[in-house]
Amino acid sequence: MKQFRIFVKKEWLHIWRDKRTLFILIWMPVIQILLYGFALTNEVKNSNMVVFDQAKDEASRSIAEKISSSRYFSLYKNINSWKEIEATFRQGKIRLAVVFPRNFRYDLLHGNHAQIQLIADSSDPNTANMLSNYAAVIINDYQEAINENQKLPYTIKVQVRMRYNPELKGAYNFVPGVMALVLMLVCTMMTAIAIVKEKEIGTMEVILVSPLKPFRIIIAKTIPYLVVSMLNIISILLISVYALDVPIAGSLWLLMAESILFTITSLSVGILISNTAKTQQTAMFTAMMSLFLPTLLFSGFLFPVENMPLPLQLIANVVPSRWYFIIVKDVMIKGLGFAAVWKETLILIGMTTTLLGISIYKFKIRL
Amino acid sequence: METEKVIRVQELTKKFGDFTAVDSISFEVTKGEIFGFLGANGAGKTTAIRMLCGLSLPTSGIASVAGFDVYKQNESIKKNIGYMSQKFSLYEDLTVVENISFYAGIYGLNDNQIREKTGLLLAQLQLEGERKSLVRSLPLGWKQKLAFSIAIVHDPAIVFLDEPTGGVDPITRREFWSMIYAASARGITVFVTTHYMDEAEYCNRVSIMVDGRIEALDSPQNLMSNFEGRSMDDVFLRLARKAQRTS
Structure with a gap:
């Protein structure tokens, strides 16, 4: 056991002496989470839009004002011709144009069917969709407000409640994603590199040649990275709770336990890579290609797995981070307990034992 | 006990598929002997050493090292040998003292022994002033001598040196060899491979491997007279030219 301890201590010294890598290991998750949190948000805020108001009456003005004062939009300018709409779209200045026809208020009050046209820049289809929906909701609100005093014969009121994330914050999605990414990076890449080095x-x-058993060598080399990843998880959680207002709804201990499990999964992938890679560059590259990209693409973090074609869904199923991502979302965001994630946990345990088994077996053969 | 055999090898063979890297070699090495293991690149030296160190299993044949069988007792062998590889094998990002205590530690020395050994070693190598320097900053010759001292820090029965003096200047090589003699005088058997024929003449006995077989095995003087060479160089060239394998 003493030999083991000495080995772990040596491994610490390697990490400690390499200040640049240490810096990256400690700060990368922090920077990543802040970046995703504040810069790379997929929420739509303050999109520029124009209003082409041909009616210029009380109703059109008040709807235009409601839209432009909402947090989703900001009024770029009021314009006076169709041509100008086209021009501002082409300049790329705006994402949405709201057009009121002549006699808007008259049609609304007397003709019973007033029209508003929303023109969106759908070169980015998701954003266009979202923006036109937001505008439509605002217009609906106005309509309900003016109808308040009248009894409509038949009305259906749709009540929408956004569960787990009432404010539709992007952070609720990317905090679990970044956790999976960072753990994967630190554990897999760093252990693979450390062993290949x-x-x-x-x-x-x-x-x-020394009396140290190969199995012990491998374990000793991975322990420091396990500790570093624990620090990373803690720093990510602190930032998400205190800076991004993403609370930990479920059990912190369950979350930590699942994270340790996933860390071990990643470590075993790293060991497996180190068995085949001959140089540090190869190890790094293999880790990148086999884990970093699949984590980005297939974990469900950026693209929902459910919408993928079947072959891609099958690929996604063998990416460990997909299951960890689900677990973190369930435990941290939805506040669910172990009963909800036991299946995913079992899958991760299965993957880990298989990977660890293969890599230790292969490590022995090499001798 | 001068005739105690610390390495016994009989018809040891290692095959990789169809390729026979080591072809039925036999020899014995006596305690305290400096045994030179010569051969061109690809002659099978490294494969043979790896089998003796317990790093790879022989295909057939018998071998015992320090009294332990290479098939069944390689854990015991590992405790009783030191090893210095072709590649420089210290950690450049650790200090001199950290390297010493790491290697001493994994060979199971306790804290007192480690302290004692570290002091002794630093004094022998005159490295007291550099104890806290990173190994990276030492000149190659010093690193090499440090690596050798570390390979025998646990007083093994046998130390295997795989081309230990590659790329080192003649003066350092001299000093290195005096360290080898000192180790041998302490009763440590030295099993050394080398490319330098002048170094071969420093050995008590020399074996020359060609194409996986041992072609000659004797003291340098006897080899020179038997093969009518003026130096080990002549002897080596005469034997190595017969090689069929190209490396």
Whole structure:
């Protein structure tokens, strides 16, 4: 056991001496989460729009004002011709144009069917969709307000409640995503590199000749990275709770336990990569290609897995971060307990034991 | 106990598929002997050493190292040997003292022994002033001597040196060899591979491997007279030219 301790201490010294890598390890998650939190948000706020008001009456003005004063829009300018709409769209200045026809108020009050046209820049279809929906909701609100005193014969009132994330904050989605990404990066890439490095500089051979058991060597090399990832999880959670207002709805201990499990999954992938890679560059590249990209694409973090074609869904199923992402969302955001995530947990445990088994078996063969 | 055999090898063979890297070699090494293991690149030296160190299993044959069988007792072998590889094998980002205590530690020395050994070693190498320097900053010759001292820090029965003096200047090589003699005088058996034929002449006995087989095995003097060479260089060239394999 003492030999083991000495080995872990040596591994710490490696990390500690390499200040640049240490800096990246500690700060990368913080920077990533802040970046996603404040800069790369997929929420739509303050989109520029124009109003082409041909009616210029009380009703059109008050609707235009309601739209432009909402937090989703800001009025770029009022314009006076169709041509001008086209021009401002082409300049890329605006995302939405609201057009009121002549006699808007008259039609509304007397003709019973007034029309408003919403023109959106759908070169970005998701945003166009969202913006036109927001505008439509605002217009509906106005309509309800003026109808308040009258009894409509038949009305259906739709009540929407956004559960788990009433304010529709993007942070609720990317905090779990960043956790999966960071753990994957730190654990897989760093352990793979650390092991391959010893092979490259020739110390691995000497250690293997020593009485230290190969299995112990591998475990000792991974422990420091396990600790670093725990620090990373803690820093991510602190930032998300205190800076991004994403609360931990479920049990913190369950969340930590699941994170440790996922960390071990990532570590075993790292060990597996280090078995085949001959140089540190190869190890890094393999880790990138086999984990970082799949985590981005297939974890459900950026693109919902349910909407993917079947073959891609099958691929997504073997990406460990997909299951971790689901677990974190369920526990942290939805506040669910172990009963809700036992299946995902079991899948992760299965993956981990398989990976660890293969990599230790292969490590022994190499001797 | 001068005739105690610390390495016994009989018809040891290692095959990789169809390729026979080591072809039925036999030899014995006596305690305290400096045994030179020569051969061109690809002759099978490294494969042979790896089998003796317990890093790879022989295909057939018998071998025992420090009295332990290479098939069944490689854990015991590992406790009783030191090893220095072709590649430089210290951690450049650790200090001199950290390297010493790491390697001493994984060989199971306790804290007192480690302290004692560290002091002794630093004094021998005159490295007291550099104890807290990173190994990276030492000149190659010093690193090499430090690596050797560390390879025998646990007083092994045998130390295996795989081309230990590659890329080192002649003066340092001299000093290195005096360290080898000192180790041998302490009763540590030295099993060394080298490319330098002048170094081969420093050995008590030398074996020359060609194409996985041992072609000659004797003291340098006897080899030179048997093969009518003026130096080990002549002997080596005469034997190595017979090689069929190209490396």
